[in-house]
Amino acid sequence: MSFNWENMISLFFEYGLLFYSITLLCCYIGLSFFSMRELNFYERKTKASDFKILAPSTQSPSISILAPAYNESATIIENIKSLLTIYYNDLQIVVINDGSKDNSIEKMVEAYDLLQTDLFVPALIQTKPVRAVYKSTNPAYQRLLVVDKENGGKADSLNAGINIASGDIIVCVDVDCILEQDALFKIVKPFLENSEKRVIASGGVVRIANSCVVEHGKLVQVNLPTNFLAKMQSLEYIRSFLLGRMAWSRLNGLLLISGAFGAFDKSIVIACGGYNSNTVGEDMELVVRMRRYMHEQGLPYSVVYIPEPLCWTEAPVTAKVLQRQRNRWTRGTIETLRDHRKLFFNPKFGLLGMLSYPYWFFFEMMAAPIEFFGILFFVIMGILGEINWPVFGWFFAFIWTCAFFFSAFAILMEAATFNQYKNKGDLAKLLLMAMIEPFVYHPLVVWSAINGFADYFQDVKSWGVMSRAGFAPQQTATPTLIQNTDAYKKNIYFPVQQFAQVFLTGILLFLLFRGYEFGYSYWKHGLEGSVSHLLVNSVLADFVFLFSSGISFFIPYTAIYQLHQKTADWFLKGAFFVLILMQIFLSQYFLTTLVPLGADIWGYSLAEIKLTVGASGVLNFWTIVLILGIMALLVWVFKKIPTKLKVHVNIAWLLVASCFIVILSKKPIRGRIRPIAVEYNQNLSVNKPQYFYASSIKYFFPKQQFVNIYDDQYSGDFGGEMDSSLVALNYVEPTTYPFLHSVDSSADKLSLFFNKGKNPPNIVLMMVEGLGRAFTNKGAYMGNFTPFLDSLSKQSLYWPNFLSEGGRTFAVLPSVLGSLPFGKNGFSEMGTEMPEHLSLASVLGRNGYQSSFYYGGDAHFDFMDDYLRKAGIGKIQDIKSFGVGYQKMPSSSSGFSWGYGDRELFRRYFAELAKQPAGPYVNAILTLSTHSPFLVNDQQKWIDRFETRMTELEMNENAKRSLRQYKQQLASVLFLDAALQYFFNEYSKQPEFANTVFVVTGDHRLPEIPMTTKLDRYHVPLIIYSALLKRPVQMHAISTHYDITPSILQWLKHSYQLSVPATATWMGAGLDTTKEFNSTRAYPLMQTKNEVNGFILGKLFQEGNQVFKINAEMNLSVMEEPEEINKIKAAYNQFKTRNNTIQKNAKILPDSLLIKYGRVKK
Amino acid sequence: MHLLLNIIPFNGLNGFLNIAVSIEFLQNGTVVALISCLIVLLVILGFVLVRRIRRRKRIRFQKLFRNWLAEAITNRVMAPEKNFSISIQLEKLLLKKYYRLLALDELLICKKYLKGHAMNEVVQLYQQLQLRKETDKKLKSYIWSRVVKGIHEIYIFDQYDAMDQLFAFADNENPFIRSEAQFGLVNLQGFEALKFLKRIHNSLSSWDQINLLHQLNLFEPKPLVEMPEWLVLENESVVLFALKLLEAYPDEQYYPNMITCLHHGNEAIRKQVIRCCSNIAQSDTCSLLEAQFEKETINNQLGVLETLKKIHPIPRKDFLLQNLNHPDDRVKQLAAELIALKFPEDVASMLLGNQENASKREQLFKHVQALA
Structure with a gap:
């Protein structure tokens, strides 16, 4: 099996994400189950408990409440007051002023009669220097201690508080949080309950205080926030605390105690080294470190969570502040998990290492990036059209329903237990939030987390500005953004x-x-x-x-x-x-x-x-x-x-x-x-x-073409062994002359249709600029804008499914006259260095024919004159030879004109014809009028004619309207058609008319009207008209310009015994005169001078890397059969290999042929 | 996935994942999840409604019952020989279990907050309404929270005849049952109930101990004659509790027994002994504590120093000076405070005399001066 990056990435995302989602779902189900049991257990446990006995008891553990504060002068006094109202026997309140830039200290000193003391601060944990320690002179505030220190962040402040705390248990609070009256008892009780395991930390549920009624630092009425974001966070907190943390508490796998309100065993905290001030997630990091310490010491322990709302905090109400918060939480999580990566799937750490840490790693930390890249993958797949939308729709519905279920379950838990939101409609609002959360709130949280990742990798260590409205006047913190280098x-x-x-x-x-x-x-x-x-x-x-x-x-x-x-x-x-x-x-x-x-x-x-x-x-x-x-x-x-x-x-x-x-x-x-x-x-x-x-x-920098005959896709040689239904050319010396093959009588398809004249007939090749089947003759999908040619075709041998070899004029002469391969950029592009070759003109010239070329423009364009000379054309009549008496086509706005229009060209032709010596001739005419800018003389007349023609064609108004965009082009086509009519009318007056064969074809279809298919640009008519014809016939088989010269020469050979080469480099095998649609040849096609980019093999057509099937209407359908695709690709590659041998001055056929049938050099 | 299969033969996993991405599975899963959501929503709705109904019922019943209770108690006070007369309406309601339980809860509340004679009337009422049957049912329940409630009712309503049952529950495997039973015993019998301490094998949590001590405070202290036995029990939590009792109710006769616990293997017991010493110190206490100091954990070392502050005997100077160089600053601090307390004249020389850790000693000196 070959290794395919694309498949691996696709598989990783598809199945990887699915596996992740299913695992996460199972985890949530498990967590819901455990949380339900834990909540039930807690409720029953606390029914008969009287917490309040802890307050007066001398046996209750001593507690130090640590409250770090930074620039909290607006609310600090009230907040301290609320802490001082807590009734507890052995309670110390330590407020740590973390280098505030406002007047916090001054306010506290004044409000609480503080006096700076020389109290000793034990250096248990390293912190920033302590400037001063204050104690109150008022006995009412004797429990209060204020530490003023240099700014070092929250963790550093808490460490300073730990150093000076006298309590056995430290309770860390955010100074602006509101505590429930019995919060302290409830959070301390777990330390006393468990006799088998030592409780090292205890946390309580934090709830959103926005829109709640707060009086004198006490929460008196709970309301659901009115702010949308705060409401969302209420739901989020209910879900994460009641479902998540309670479950982990039951499993004793909790990794996080909220920094807003948590109690810790001080001796363990000191043994662990206190808070880590190098992380923004100091709360989580401490708990993980304490747990790790207990494991390493081999001591049984637990970390407990109280499901009751004990602490109320203000949630961010703007997206910006919320993003900063979540950004910081993400960075904190990453830092903590990074620092303690030793725990990852480490059985030595029991459930902590085998379950808690991996869960946090995969489903908390990595959830956001996985989700983010999953969405990105989804968008890319959507653009590429790779999404199975029905499956996606159901998958999305499934995920949304599950998400809603968990939120609804959490709301049920809330309603069944603490039921904080008692107002009418609160539960309904929460349920509504649950419905819209995945679409509105969750993407914001994910994006914040992604930014957190980005900031983490950029080593950003900022807390950001956490603006709060507060329960008091607004406060803002000075940003302390630190970019590393x-x-x-x-x-x-x-x-x-x-x-x-x-x-x-x-x-x-x-x-x-x-x-x-x-x-x-x-x-x-x-x-x-x-x-x-x-x-x-x-x-x-x-x-x-x-x-x-x-x-x-x-x-x-x-x-x-x-x-x-x-x-x-x-x-x-x-x-x-x-x-x-x-x-x-x-x-x-x-x-x-x-x-x-x-x-x-x-x-x-x-x-x-x-x-x-x-x-x-x-x-x-x-x-x-x-x-x-x-x-x-x-x-x-x-x-x-x-x-x-x-x-x-x-x-x-x-x-x-x-x-x-x-x-x-x-x-x-x-x-x-x-x-x-x-x-x-x-x-x-x-x-x-x-x-x-x-x-x-x-x-x-062209790619070297080579054919790997050992390749699985190699189907044999081009033109030989590929398909018995195709006409094969018999190459005589493929290594020396890749295109030289024998020409047999099968190329003569025309004899059947012509009466034999006395003398070899004249050949007039009319190559019409831009004459495409799209607007020519009956069955043209744009409409028949060549009424004369249409009538002529009915009296002729007519190939409606004829193809030019090139998408531009550069290819017509070498294709029609020489049936020549292209070389790199078209045969003519080699200019005077193009290889010597045989052509219709040179062979007929060897048989006594004269030859001329007529063109209304400059014959040097596309090196036509160089080619014509190489092809053995006797006379070239172009713009330079017109002289006076002829009217050029109108000039464009820039003053340029291509030359002489078609009617003038034909006039010139007849003038020269009269001078032509007797004897057979082969004349080639290339028209010009139907070329950009499509300016013809009496332009308005032809535009009017165009309008009339549309009416004649019984077009409806819509069709007319859409064609009017191309009125100039189609008007020029009508002009051309009229000019051709003039040509044939005039010719019919010539004595040699009865012995002249007219070959009318387009050099390519004009590109200025949009193509419908890739083949459209090559689709031109071929009309062979002559008085010598036995009967008119329509041949629907595909033939190309390549087939004209071989067919004419073979016909002339068999009918008039002209001397023609038995081996030649003709690309074509002769016109296919099958009446029904068929294609038995292989033809290369060259859209521009850029490269050979098209190939036909039978009814298959390849352009670039795409393969199509050609139907009877010359429309294309995508071919998907690998065998067919391989066949044409192999043939195409083989042709390109051969084609590359056509270079300047290359020898494409033996000198003997050139001597006999090549041009007569002057 | 096929590539993965070549490496790991998780055919089952592959099959499962392929099923999981099938539209049928997702459809079914969505339907199941949707039904679950509906169930949850209905439960929430039901919960809210039921709670509202029950709340109304409860309020109505409470109003009725409280009014009747107030009248009934008043009448009984006036005419104690008569039984409570129950209204027909109330009697009808009390036939239903739901209302009997509500009545029980009301009586519990009354019992907790009423004092004196009225309190006894509540107990009478409890018996007259035959609510003891409900309590007994609870005691026989398999659900521990109901047993706990039953025990609670037993001691709240002074059901002394159930003491044996409470004794049996005192060593129950379920910590909440035994905790409540122990509390109940002490609630009913005070110090006499402490004889259960010898029998229990399960540990007493700190919370239990606080509860028991708090409850014992309501009783007249009695001699703790079984203290020597308690202090040598295998159940370390009982030893700890006994020491807490000794701290709360100091009795010098048990000093030798207490001191032997100073060498106990359990740190918490030793810590408690150190605490007790502050209440039952004798002449050798100081030296014993000093001798124990070096062997102790840092927490107990701090406890020793705290105790030394409180007791009369004076520690040795060199002991204190030695601890001024202790690696833990808290020890240094307490040592300095002790020096200030016990050797006030020598504070400066003791603290500042030695140049070792000069800056710290200076801070300590300022600290003790500030305390002074």
Whole structure:
């Protein structure tokens, strides 16, 4: 079995999370059971108890209440008063002022007649220096002791209190908490009850005091908080105390006593070293350490929890303060579990090590990150479409119901026992909170915990500002944020944050322009097919691209930052600026041409690019102004916006981490992008800069193709052994001349259809620019905008399912005339260094034919003239040879014109024809009118004609409306059709008309109207018309431009005994004249000069990595049969291997053939 | 998961997890959880309603009963030979167990808070209403909390005839039963009831001891003749309790017995002996404590010093000086306080004379001066 990271990660998340959830559920059920028993036991136990006898008894343990205070001047006096009202025989109250910056000490001194003393403070535990110890001169306050010390935090203050405490039991309280009247008795009683085990710590339930009525430091009425967050916390406290802690208390596995109110055996605390002031979770850490100590000493002990509400505290009412609190709790938990990791599954520590610690580790500490990454995984899977939504829905329902059950159970426990919330509707409100908690409150808590993790790893040691409204006027604590090192801030913190700001700005801009691309597309062409599929693919593609780019910029940026911050800033902004500009330009290119720009641009010369751009009319003064304006705007945005984006450093780290994750999982994410059937949508969904970048890389660094005959997927040689239903070519010397094969008579399919003339017929090849089947002849899905060609096809041999070999004009001449493979970027691109070869013109030229080429534009474009010369064409007539008397096509707004329109071209043709010497000829004509910018003479006439034509085609208003977007293109098609009509009408007046064979085809389908399928761009008609035809026939089998020359030559050979080569490098096997839809050949297809990216094998079609099946309507359906996929992939790879041998000046056939059938060199 | 199976053959786990992600399991699980939620909600609702109803019932009954009780007691005071006359309404209600238990609770409250003759009338009423039957039922219950309640009623209503039963419960395995029984015995008989101490094998918790001592405070002290026996019992908690009794009710005749416990293996017992010494000190107490000091735990060492502060004999100077250098600051503090108490003229020289730990000694000196 092969190791697959993707599968492992997926399995881990799916089954791992499930296992975790089930285990947690079982734990909660167990805890609920134990808590119920413990509550029941406690209730029965305390019914007959009279706690109050503890108060006067001389045998009661002495107690010291330790109350640390920091900046509590607003409420300290009242709080101390409430502590002093506690009636107990041997009670000491120690208030520790932890270096308050307010006037706490002064107030206490005044209120309680305090006098500074020289009382000795035993140094049992190391603390910050004690400045002074105060005792009251008033006998009423003789139990009060105030310690003033330097600031050291809560733990340090408590340690100072422990040092001076005289009691056997220390009770640690938050000075602003409200204690129940008998809280002290109840919390101390467990220390006396157990005779078998020593109780080392005891805690009580802490409840939320918000909205409760407090008078003179006493709680007189309990109300459910009105504040939403406080209400949620009430529910949370009920659940965690009544279900969680009571259960752990019963099991003697409790790890935590609340810092707000807890009692401890002082001797054990001192033996353990007191509170740890290096952690923010000092309360939990102390309990764990005390337990550990008892285990190590081998002494039986227990930690007890009192389920009765003994202490009331104020809960945070704002999300910010709540987050700080939970952040601190998380950090405290992590620190404690880290410091005591020795306990983890250590049997030496009994239940503590084998149950309590692991439970806290997995289900308290790790719960938030597991949940967080689980949600992240879920989101990713959702985007990738991997979620089984029904299962998810039920799973979610199950989890929510279980969560609600536990909350409801806790509320039931509360109602059945202490029933604090007696007001009408309180229980109902709590139940409502339980319902909405998973959606509203819980995510906040999880996020706070995640931040806690992040802060922990950044070594943040702050308590944060815990603002409280208080039961008295508001108090705030001064933040004591301590970040560990300046170096960290300088070298890591700031660059990460600044990167995130720029990155987010870049993302926003990118999305803005992407949105424009989508919006414009929708407005111009509408959106067919599945919009959600389109969006998902686009999001995935953009997401991968942006985050991959992000990391590519982040690494050098951080490196440069260490050297020079400003340069790094420029680098980063510059990189994103370029990225956004690329997106703008490339998306604009796509919106104009409807195909994304790939590496084919590298195949065009600068002159050609200038000509194309100029002819399109996009580049004019206003365009240039707009471009400059956009650039200026981008500069301004990158200068101003990043600093305005307040990105929390944790978010910044998350972004950077996401970039890393994306770049590692790029392949699987991209693998999830399923192809879109509608070609235009597929192109729209592609990330344009990424497409350009990837194809450019492939262009400059092509992969070596080799065929591994040992591969499981190897299905034999291309063109030979693969499938008996396919036509096989017999390669004669495959190692030396990969494309040289014998040509037999089977290539002659045309003889049957033609009457034999006296002399060899003239051949006129009419290659029409952009003539696609989408709008040509009967059955065109856009409508038949070529009425003349339609009528001509009915009198001709007609192939409605014909394919061009290229998606652009560059491929038509080598394909039609030479039936040649492509080489790297198209055969013609090799210019004057293209290999010597045979062509229709050269072979016929050897048989006495003359040849000419006619074109209304510059024949050097796409190196057509170079090819034609190599092909043996006698005369080239292009724009340069027109002279006067001909009207060019209208210029675009930039003043460019491609040249002469079709009618003018035909006029020119006939003018030259008249001068042509007698004898057979083969003439090739390439039209121009149906090319961007689709400007024809008398434009408005043809636009009106377009409107009329739509009516003739009986289109409804909706259809008309959608076609009007392409009125210029279709108007030019109508113009072309009329020009062809003129051509044939004029030709019919020529004496050689009766002995002329006209071959009419499109060079490719024009791309400026959106494609419906990937094959659409190649789908062109083939019409062979001649007066020599016996009868018109429609052949629905697939053939391509490659088949024209082999068929014509074989026909001429058999009918007119012309000398044609018996071996040749024709890619085609001859036109397939099967009437029914069929496909028996293998054809490569080249969309642009970038690379050979398409292949047909029989009825299979592959483009890129996707394989389709072609049906009779030339539509595509995804092929999923592995055998078929392997077959075509193998054939495709084999072709590419052979194709790579076609290089400049390569020898593709023996000299003997060239000498006999090649061009006559001048 | 298949990869995991190749490593660990958890076929059962795999099967379970696969079932767990199946839609049927989740549907069923959700339904079960939902039904559970509904049950809980219904229980909550039921609870609230029942509690409300019961509260109303209780309030009504309390009103009726209290009114009747007040009148009945007054009438009995006036005419003690007559029995209580119970109204028909009340009689009808008292036929039901629920109301009998409520009546019992009312009588309990009355008994606790009434004094004098009225208190006796409550007991009479308890008997007349035959509520003793309910108490007996409780004593026979398998549920410990009911037994405890029954015992409570026994001693609250002065049911001396149940003393034997209480004695039997005094050494029950259930700590709450035996605790309540012991308390009950002492409540009824005072010091005489302490004879159960010899018989019990289960330990007396500190809470029990406090309870018993608190209860004994209400009685006239009696000689603790069995003290020597108690102090040598195997049950260490009884020894501890005996010492607490001795602390509370000092008797010098038991000093030798007490002192032998100074070498007991149990730290808590030794601690208690040290405490007792503050009430029953003799001439050799000081030297004995000083001798014991070195062998003691830190807590007991502090106890020794505290006791030395309270007793008359004066500890040795060198003992105190030695402890000024004790590693534990609390010992130093107490030693300094002792020096100040016992050798007030020599405080300065003793505390400041030695340069060892000079700064600490200075603090101690200031400390004792502040106390003075």
